[in-house]
Structure formats: C-alpha cells, structure tokens
Amino acid sequence: MTSFKAELWRQFYLYKRYTFNYISDFFLLILMFMAIFWGGSLVGGGVLGKSLNALVVGYVLWSLIQNTISQMGTTVMNNAKSGILEQQYLMPISSKRLFLNKSIVNIIVSLAQAILILIVVMFFTNHWIKFPPVMIIPFLLALVVTVGLGYLIVSLVLRFKRIGSTLIIFQYIYLGVLLINFENYNDITKYLSCLLPICPMVSWMRLAINNKPYNIAFYFGGSLFNAILWVLIGLFVFRLTDKYVKKNGTLSLY
Amino acid sequence: MTLLSVNNISKTYRKTKKRAVSDVSFKVNAGDIVAFLGPNGAGKTTTLKIILNLVSPDKGSIFFDGKDITNNNLFLLKNTGVLLEGSKNMFWALSPMENFIYWGGQRGLSKKEAKKRGEELLKTFGLLDKKYTSITMLSRGMQQIIGICCAMIAKPRLLILDEPTLGLDINATQIMTNSLRLLSKSGVGILITTHQLDFAQEVANKILLINHGKLVFSDSVKDSLERLNKRIIFEVAFSRTLTAKEVEKLLIYCEELKKTDKIYRLSGREKTKLTEILKMLSELPVIKIETVTRGLDEIFKYYIGRNNDD
Ligand SMILES: Nc1ncnc2c1ncn2[C@@H]1O[C@H](COP(=O)(O)OP(=O)(O)OP(=O)(O)O)[C@@H](O)[C@H]1O
Ligand SMILES: [Mg+2]
Numbered sequence: 001m002t003s004f005k006a007e008l009w010r011q012f013y014l015y016k017r018y019t020f021n022y023i024s025d026f027f028l029l030i031l032m033f034m035a036i037f038w039g040g041s042l043v044g045g046g047v048l049g050k051s052l053n054a055l056v057v058g059y060v061l062w063s064l065i066q067n068t069i070s071q072m073g074t075t076v077m078n079n080a081k082s083g084i085l086e087q088q089y090l091m092p093i094s095s096k097r098l099f100l101n102k103s104i105v106n107i108i109v110s111l112a113q114a115i116l117i118l119i120v121v122m123f124f125t126n127h128w129i130k131f132p133p134v135m136i137i138p139f140l141l142a143l144v145v146t147v148g149l150g151y152l153i154v155s156l157v158l159r160f161k162r163i164g165s166t167l168i169i170f171q172y173i174y175l176g177v178l179l180i181n182f183e184n185y186n187d188i189t190k191y192l193s194c195l196l197p198i199c200p201m202v203s204w205m206r207l208a209i210n211n212k213p214y215n216i217a218f219y220f221g222g223s224l225f226n227a228i229l230w231v232l233i234g235l236f237v238f239r240l241t242d243k244y245v246k247k248n249g250t251l252s253l254y
Numbered sequence: 255m256t257l258l259s260v261n262n263i264s265k266t267y268r269k270t271k272k273r274a275v276s277d278v279s280f281k282v283n284a285g286d287i288v289a290f291l292g293p294n295g296a297g298k299t300t301t302l303k304i305i306l307n308l309v310s311p312d313k314g315s316i317f318f319d320g321k322d323i324t325n326n327n328l329f330l331l332k333n334t335g336v337l338l339e340g341s342k343n344m345f346w347a348l349s350p351m352e353n354f355i356y357w358g359g360q361r362g363l364s365k366k367e368a369k370k371r372g373e374e375l376l377k378t379f380g381l382l383d384k385k386y387t388s389i390t391m392l393s394r395g396m397q398q399i400i401g402i403c404c405a406m407i408a409k410p411r412l413l414i415l416d417e418p419t420l421g422l423d424i425n426a427t428q429i430m431t432n433s434l435r436l437l438s439k440s441g442v443g444i445l446i447t448t449h450q451l452d453f454a455q456e457v458a459n460k461i462l463l464i465n466h467g468k469l470v471f472s473d474s475v476k477d478s479l480e481r482l483n484k485r486i487i488f489e490v491a492f493s494r495t496l497t498a499k500e501v502e503k504l505l506i507y508c509e510e511l512k513k514t515d516k517i518y519r520l521s522g523r524e525k526t527k528l529t530e531i532l533k534m535l536s537e538l539p540v541i542k543i544e545t546v547t548r549g550l551d552e553i554f555k556y557y558i559g560r561n562n563d564d
Binding site for chain 1: 269303307308328331343348356359361364
C-alpha cells in the first residue's frame with residue numbers, strides 16, 4: 001500500500017513543482033469545455049451521441065482513456081531513458097504491480113481533473129449535465145480496460161522503445177472505431193464488437209444517455225467480458241515482454 | 255554468515271553474441287565490503303544485473319540468505335539497496351526529500367519514516383541544507399551522493415553500488431569510505447564496482463577481479479597485499495649508468511623488477527639480509543633510494559595484463 005501512496009505523492013510533488021504549467025493546461029481545458037458547452041449543439045455526432053450531455057460525458061471518457069494511456073507511454077519511455085525504470089524494477093514489488101499502481105494513479109488524477117473542470121464549467125454556464133446513474137457501471141468498466149491497455153502500451157515501449165507518433169495515430173484511428181454505432185447493427189456484429197476494447201461500454205452508455213430501450217443483461221455481460229479480456233491480454237503480452245527484455249538486457253536505453 | 259551467493263552464472267547477449275559473463279561464482283558475507291574490479295566491458299555491470307534479475311542468466315543460480323532467488327527475487331529486493339551506473343536512480347525534477355519519500359514508500363516506509371531516515375543520511379553526508387533543492391540544481395557529485403542515500407533509505411542488508419565514486423571529490427569519497435565502513439560494521443554486506451583501485455584498497459576487505467567475463471582473481475585484500483609485500487622492494491637511482499660488473503654484483507643480492515635508465519626497481523633475494531644489500535649499495539653511486547609498497551594496482555596489472563595477451 002505504501003508503494004501506491006508513494007506513487008500518488010510523487011504525482012502531487014510534480015504538480016507542486018510545475019504549478020504554473022498545470023494551471024495553464026487547466027485553463028485551456030476549461031476553455032475547451034466552455035466551447036463544447038456553448039457550441040455543443042452545433043457540433044454533430046460525438047462518441048456518445050448528439051445531445052450536449054452525451055457530448056460532455058463522451059469527451060470526459062475519451063480524454064480519460066487517452067490521457068491515461070499516452071501518459072503511461074510517455075512516462076515509461078522517459079523513465080527507461082533516464083534509468084529510473086531499472087530502479088523501479090528493483091523495488092520489492094512485482095513489475096506488474098508497479099504499472100498497475102501507475103495506471104491507477106493516472107486514472108485518479110485525470111478523473112479528478114475532469115470532474116473539477118466539469119464543475120467549474122457547469123458553474124459558469126449554469127448548465128448542469130444529467131445522466132442516468134447506471135452509466136457509472138460501463139464508465140468504470142471502461143477504466144478497467146484502460147488498465148489493460150496500459151499494460152499493452154508499456155509492453156510496446158519496453159519492446160520497441162520509441163513509439164511516439166504511432167501512439168497518437170493509433171488513438172485517432174480508435175476514436176473512429178468508437179464512433180461506430182454498433183448497437184444499430186445485426187447481432188453478429190454486436191457480439192463481435194464486444195471483442196474490441198471499450199466498444200460495448202460505449203454502446204451501452206450511448207443507449208442509456210439517449211434514453212433508448214436496450215438489453216441490459218447483454219451489455220453488462222459484454223462489458224464485463226470486454227474488461228476481463230483486455231486486462232488478461234494486457235497482462236499476457238506484458239509478461240512476454242518482461243521476459244524478452246530481461247533476456248536481452250534492454251530495460252534501459254542509455 | 256553468507257548473505258549473497260552467486261553460483262556459476264553465465265550470460266551471452268543474443269544481439270552481440272558476446273559472452274559477457276562466464277561461469278562466475280562468489281560470495282558476499284554480512285559485513286563484507288567486496289570490491290568487484292575489472293577493465294571496461296569486463297562484465298561487472300552484467301553480473302550485478304543478473305544478481306538483481308534485471309538480466310536473466312543463461313545458467314547458474316543466486317542465493318540470498320540461504321534461499322534460492324534465481325527466479326523470484328522479491329526477497330532479495332526487499333533487503334537490498336542498489337545504485338546502478340551513474341546517478342540515474344532519482345526523479346530529477348524532485349528534491350532529495352521527495353525522492354526519499356518516493357523510494358522509501360516503494361520499499362514500505364511511511365512518509366514520516368522516510369523523512370526521518372532521509373535527514374539522518376543527508377546529515378551524514380553534509381547535505382542537509384539541500385533537502386528541498388531539486389536534483390537538477392545539485393552538482394554532479396552531490397547528485398551521486400543523493401543517489402547513494404536513496405539506495406540506503408530503507409536500511410538494506412545488502413548494498414550493491416555500481417561505480418559509486420564516479421564524479422566524487424576527495425572529501426566526498428572520504429565520507430563515502432567512512433559511511434561504507436560504518437555500514438559494514440553494522441553487518442551490511444556491500445558489493446561495489448569501481449575503477450579507482452586506491453579507493454577499493456582502502457575500503458574493501460575482499461576483491462574480485464573479472465576480465466572478459468571470467469573471474470580471474472578472488473581473495474581477501476589483506477592477504478593478497480601481505481603476500482605481495484612479503485619481500486622488500488625499493489627503487490634506487492644512480493648518478494651514472496652502472497658498469498656490467500656493478501650490475502652483476504647488484505644482482506647477487508637483488509632481483510631486478512624494472513629498470514629505466516639509471517633507476518632500478520629491486521627486491522631483495524630470499525634469505526638475503528638487508529645489511530648485506532646496504533653494504534653492497536654503499537659501494538655504488540647511489541643518489542636516491544626509496545622503498546615501494548605494492549598495492550592492488552600491481553595485482554590488477556598482473557592478472558588483467560596477462561589475460562589480455564592470450
Ligand atoms: N544489453 C546488451 N546487449 C548486448 N551486449 C551487451 C549489453 N550490455 C552489455 N553488453 C556487452 O557485455 C559486455 C560486458 O558489459 P558490462 O556492462 O557488464 O561491462 P562492465 O564491466 O560493467 O564495464 P564498465 O567498467 O565499462 O562499466 C560488454 O562487451 C558489453 O558490450
Ligand atoms: Mg559497468
């Protein structure tokens with residue numbers, strides 16, 4: 001537990017050291033959300049649907065996932081470069097646990113930031129977004145998938161070291177996948193979409209927030225399956241990578 | 255008590271097809287300071303990384319405190335502090351104290367414990383006033399010291415330091431020497447690589463010499479130095495070149511180790527009395543004479559030189 005707390009403290013110290021930097025980032029995000037709120041009705045689509053509520057929730061989810069994963073990728077890349085990663089591997093916790101801690105801290109920090117921004121923006125625009133409480137479940141399950149994807153990204157970084165732009169390109173391609181309304185397709189496609197990371201969760205949230213009727217058992221089962229599947233895939237690939245890296249002695253990039 | 259036991263480890267890196275470590279075995283006991291020496295690329299860092307399971311060995315096993323930890327080394331990690339090459343084991347944007355809290359926390363220390371222990375360490379090294387300065391603002395040597403403090407934060411039973419004296423000035427090296435001695439007295443086993451042979455000789459009680467991945471020498475420092483200095487060795491400078499006859503006479507009593515122009519490095523032959531040597535010398539045009547104590551560097555030169563030739 002202290003190892004997790006230590007990870008949280010470290011994040012806090014970084015915020016403290018680079019306060020100005022983070023505050024300006026924060027303002028940028030607030031401005032962006034303001035734009036979404038005021039211009040929201042003009043923009044069509046969005047991951048979750050056309051309504052403003054859907055747009056906001058969709059954006060929060062998207063930025064959370066994207067933030068966590070890309071942050072994970074860049075931190076591990078930098079840490080491998082500076083040799084810190086090696087030192088972290090020397091702590092008496094497994095490397096699996098180490099990256100789980102990092103993922104969770106990243107999620108908590110991004111989530112806190114998103115909620116804070118939403119509250120500020122909602123206060124200023126006096127538009128309080130509403131969403132059905134059941135949406136919490138797919139939202140949380142989507143975060144679980146994020147942990148699995150985190151392991152995948154870490155594996156890619158450890159294996160190939162420099163993956164900078166590939167990561168960004170892939171993120172936007174995947175945004176496209178999330179925009180597909182699988183819930184409107186036939187059963188086979190619907191089932192298959194449960195294999196793609198976060199897809200059943202997004203379909204579920206889209207249906208819920210737009211007040212459409214849907215089979216909750218199917219979406220709950222699909223989302224749960226999806227979460228477990230991607231965590232297992234992440235862990236499996238990470239394990240292979242861990243072995244590979246130790247065999248070749250390429251944990252650090254001097 | 256044997257703390258760490260390394261048994262017949264070998265490693266060939268796939269990429270370079272190079273045998274980096276070849277059948278290396280040694281032990282570190284509690285209270286030992288073992289200097290692990292060898293030229294660049296000899297396999298020191300690779301050996302340390304195998305012990306720490308950052309690199310997997312092709313063959314061999316590692317035991318810590320009697321337990322086989324070759325495949326699962328959390329037990330070793332729990333009790334071991336490490337500084338790998340360079341001071342790359344800290345978050346540079348953070349201060350020493352913040353680093354202590356992070357690394358201490360990773361090792362199970364609470365924030366309060368880490369702070370207390372960190373202050374003690376900083377005081378020992380005389381850097382207490384830097385506790386809230388970010389690492390980037392510290393000098394190279396200070397960074398190195400903080401790195402060592404990070405390795406010692408959780409009171410390890412085994413300390414593994416890869417070139418800890420890199421970039422340290424005389425004063426800091428002395429403090430380092432003293433703290434390592436203090437630690438070893440309290441029962442901590444220390445394994446240390448360095449290229450500074452005088453530092454190794456001063457601090458270590460055992461030396462390991464590795465060359466081309468093979469362990470070529472391993473002995474206690476005291477014994478090997480005693481053996482090395484059993485015979486008296488001295489250097490004599492003469493005012494002119496000696497005649498053949500004079501040299502012949504000289505070599506009745508002494509063995510020539512090295513000769514440069516008018517300077518001879520000699521050692522007394524076995525069973526030769528010092529008075530006989532002095533009497534013989536008094537008949538020669540001596541202008542300077544000094545005794546020579548041989549150190550680790552002689553052992554190093556002997557083993558590494560020889561192995562590089564074959
Ligand atoms: N990741 C790696 N992949 C391939 N070869 C490697 C790798 N790491 C080290 N080597 C090779 O293994 C050999 C031993 O290297 P090692 O770093 O262990 O030497 P060292 O004794 O620590 O040297 P130095 O005193 O310079 O630090 C060298 O020939 C080196 O080139
Ligand atoms: Mg080295």
